Amino acid sequence: MNLRLSIIAAAIAALPALHADAQTRGVLPESLMAAPVEPMNATAKANLENRMAARRAAAGLDDEHGYKITVQHPGEAGTRITRAQHTFKGLRIFGSDSVIVSDDSGEILSESASNRRQGLSSSRAAVAAGQGMPDVTAAVTPEEVINSVVKRVAPVGVHRWKPEAELLIYPVMKTVRTAAAANKAEFALNALDLEDVVDRYELAYLVKTRMANGSKLVYRDSIVNAKTGAVIAEWDALQTVIGQGKSQYNGTVPINTTLSGSTYQMLDTSRGTGGKYGGMAITNANHSSANAPNPGSIYTNSTNTWGDGQQYIPGGSTTNANGQTAAVNALWGLMNTYDTMKNVVGWRSLDGNNTATYIAVHVDNNYDNAFFDPSCKCMYIGDGSSFKNLGSIDVIGHEMGHGVTDATSNLVYSGESGGLNESNSDIQGEATEAYARAGGTGTTIPSTGNDWVMGAEISKTGTPLRYMYKPSKDGSSPNAWSSTIKNIDVHYSSGPNNRMFYFLANGSSATTTSDYYSQYLTQSPKNMTGIGTDKAFRIWFKANTTKFTSSTNYADARNKVLQAAEELYGVGSKEATAVKRAYAAINVGTDVPESGGGTGVSIATQPASITVAPGATASFSVSASGGTSPYSYKWFKNGTQVSGATAATYSFTAQSTDNGAVIKATVTDSSSTPVTVTSGNATLTVSSTGGGSAERVTNGGFESGTTGWSGTTGAIGSFSGQTAYEGTRFAYLGGNGATATETLTQSVTIPSTATAADLSFALHIDTAESGTTVYDKLVVTAKGSSGTTTTLATYSNANAAAGYQVRNFSLLGFKGQTVTLSFAMTEDTSAQTSFVIDKVSLVTR
Structure with missing residues (x-):
């Protein structure tokens, strides 16, 4: 029974991220997506469409061509992302669209386009040459087309959603070789040797049927000739795979619920707003048929302890402890997917605009599937028969990943773009698993904790559904791109991109018998170096949400992922070089050496x-790494270069008129061919009322050495054996393995007008001690000018954990005082414990 396809086809979207903004304030990395954007009103929409229309002439287009804005989501701070379909004579051109980045004033900053419209013209010359589109009048009606599709696809099917037929222009594509590859043997072709070009245009209907045929869901997208009624193309469209709860795969886990009267609900209103239930919810489908599932009602319980952690017993209650376990699985997965996206990249829920979603569990009886339904932006999970319950965290992350793609790039679920759609969901599933296994906190994705296979936990035999590192281990997925990859199922054509992402994060092996070896890596070293899961995920996410179009294929993905890496980390950076090598490893682009290109400035x-x-x-600082030092600097204020500002720090006396000023810097290295990278934007707020947010800690990231800190300042720097949370420096207290006392302090002032004072810091604890007996301690205190000392927290060797954990405290009780923050470490006579601190922040409002 080949159930692999339907499960991992699940198309759920990548969820937003954090529980409460206070948990991330002051600790989020740069280049995050902004908060949800307000929908464009009609005037703003028309303004942007007019701006796009003004660019037509430069693209060689006449006024019969237009743009139709479809969706919007947040971009990086100060920007928004708009997706616009290309039109001709008012009809959409299938697979031809633009991703537009604009600023708050509506100015277009960049456009990424899939351009399949160049041959469209109603001029007499174009029509005479057999090109263009002379007539846009259909000869068959939408009703006739829908009826013909339904009779052929599922003649006795029941419609779950009303069928639709959209009249559009369909570019029939063909694949041709580039001039440089004209004489290459077929086996030697690389993805960049081929390009898709328009062969001809057809007036067509896109018919979307969402039906149930017996126990099987039949979701089909069909392209039907609007003149003759003949089918041009067709593909499957179904995208499938703080109370306490005992989950089936993760032990006892914290879950966010809501108390209504004396009853607890599986409704998390801290993650997402609006939607069907007003928050992230888990509902009981109670065995309603998979061919017409009813989500049912939100799970309720008289206590806030849920589930028994065991596989559902067929025929049993769906509401007792055993029946609740499926709901615990789902809520835990949903919470962690949301938190991964929000905390790491600033993305809220599936659409970036924090719209809540839900998961319905106990669909049908012994149902071996999990799927995302774009019609409701929700997910359905079966209890399994050949499988266990399908609510493992990587499967839920996968399905939610479909939701993100549905809200952004909307990659067509067919051919190479369909494979990339599936791969994005696998990437999301693995990122969510890694984040959750590390505690589900912090602003980075660790490079440990996940297994780099999909669905191992739900398998009764332990055999995964997919292998990210070597796709061919499943017996059907290819390890590399080939010219025929567009003809296989999208769950298999995802394989090469999955392998690319694994190599990008973890690197490869030069041993030819290894599962991690690629024959396409021919440069030095043959075992490419990875950049870590966190950076790999940021690059991929930026490409999918801000650059990919609906028709992006492997070659286009490689180019746009490279653009994303260069924008985040710099042209010539090691990250950009790793992207080139990771794609080369799957036969997309040629390999490059790591030396020379792997140490670019960033x-x-x-x-x-x-x-x-x-x-x-007002003082702003920037630092760079890689490339060839020394570096030269330029600073810009509101887009204009500041004369004389040529150091790594730019300071000036702020005036009221500077309120809202946008500051950025460029850094250029001293290589023979100098490389310049541009920083992100920083905003200056000038306020005399105490309003707004203000950072009170000086040099909280320790990047300026000991500036601002007193005590054992020798603990500040870059040291082997530990890594920074951000940047390159940190405070390394302990780690001596001998009796020691080390302290770092800094005094800050909290205004008497403050309405909030939020302290946060990132802390990583590792130890050579064993057991839970406390031997080594870190005590964090705050001492006010009144002389009162408050112990905020005490940590010990018993709290050791992988990676950094972000800690948060309110110091509002000290408003109007000067507060001395203290981090005091004591270590006993043997067996080291390291308390590594970074990104200390005290933000007042």
């Missing part, structure tokens, strides 16, 4: 947004 520390009073000094 921004290490971004300028930070600050709030100061009029007349105070």
Whole structure:
């Protein structure tokens, strides 16, 4: 029984991220997506469409061509992303669209386009040459087309959603070789040797049928000739795979519920707004048929302890402890998917605009599937028969990943774009698993914790559904791109891109018998170096949400993922080189050596947004790494270069008129061919009322050495055996394996007008001690000017954990005082414990 396809085809979208903004304030990395954007009103929409229309002439287009705005989502701070379909004579051109990045004033900053419209013209010359589109009048009606499709696809099927037929222009594509590859043997072709070009245009209907045929869901997209009624193309469209709850795969886990009267509900209102239930919800489908599933009602319980952690017993209650376990699985997965996206990249829920979704469990009886339904933006999970319950965290992350793609690039679920759609969901599933296994907190995805296979937990035999590192281990997926990959099922054509992502994060092996070897890596070293899961995920996410179009294929993905890496980390950076090598490893592009291109200059520390009073000094700093030193610097204020500002730090006396100023820097290295990278934007807020947010800690990331800190300042720097949370420096207290006392302090002032004072820091604890007995300690205190000392927290060797954990505290009780923050470490006579601190922040509002 080949159930693999339907499960991992699940198309759920990548969820948003954090529980409460206070948990991330001051600790989020740069280049995050902004908060949800307000929908464009009609005037703003028309304004942007007019701006796009003004660009037609430069593209060789006449006024019969237009743009139709479809969806919007947040971009990086100060920008929004708009997706616009290309039109001709008012009809959409299938697979031809633009991704537009604009600023708050509506100015277009960039456009990424899939351009399949160049041959469209109603001119007499074009029509005479057999090109163009002379007539856009259909000869068959939408009703006739829908009836013919239904009779052929599922003649006795029941419609779950009303069928639709959209009249559009369909570019029939053909694949041709580039001039450079004209004489290459077929086996030697690389993805960049081929390109898709328009062969001809057809007036057609896109018919979307969403039906149930017996126990099988039949979701089909059909392209039907609007003149003759003949089928041009067709593909499957079904995209499938703080109370306490005992989950089936993760032990006892914390889940967010809502107390209504004396009853607890599986409704998490801290993650997402609106939607069907007003928050992220888990509902009981109670065995309603998979061919017409009813989500049912939100799970309720008289106590806030849920589930028994065991596989559902067929025929049993769906609401007792055993029946609740499926719901615990789902809520735990949904929470962690949301948190991964929000905490790491600033993306909220599936659409970036924080619209809540839901998961319905106990669909049908012994149902071996999990799927995302774009019609409701929700997910359905079966209890399994050949499989266990399908609510493992990687499967839920996968399905939610479909939701993100559905809201952004909307990759067509067919051919190479369909494989990339599936691969994005696998990537999301693995990222979510890694994040959750590390505790589900912090702003980075660890490079450990996940297994790099899909669905191992739901398998009764332990055999995964997919292998990210070597796709061919499943017996059907290819390890590399070939010219025939567009003809296989999208769950298999996802394989090469999955392998690319694994290599990008973890690197490869030069041993020819290894599962991690690629014959296509021919440059030095033959075992490419990975950049870690966190950076790999950021690059991929930026490409999928801000650059991919609906028809992006492997070659286009490689180019746009490379663009994303260069924008995030710099042209010539090791990250950009790793992208080139990872794609080369799957036969997309040619390999490059790591030396020379792997050490390019990149921004290490971004300028930070600050709030100061009029007349105070505003200071912004940037640091770089890689490339060839020394570096040269230029600073820009509101887009204009600042004369004389040529150091790594730019300071000036802020005036009221500087409020809202946008500051950025460029850094250029000293290589023979100098490389320049541009920092992210920082915003200056000038306020005399105490309003707005202000950072009170000086040099909280320790990137300026010991500046601002007193005590055992020798603990500040870059040391082997530990890594920074952000940048390159940190405070390394302990780790001696001998009796020691080390302390770092800094005094800050909290205004008497403050309405919030939020302290946060990132802490990583590792130890050579064993057991839970406390031997080594870190005590964090705050001492006010009144002399009162408050112990905020005590950590010990018993709290050791992989990776950094972000800690948060409110110091509002000290408002109007100067507070001394203290991190005091004591270590006993043997067996080291390291308390590594970074990104200390105290933000007042």
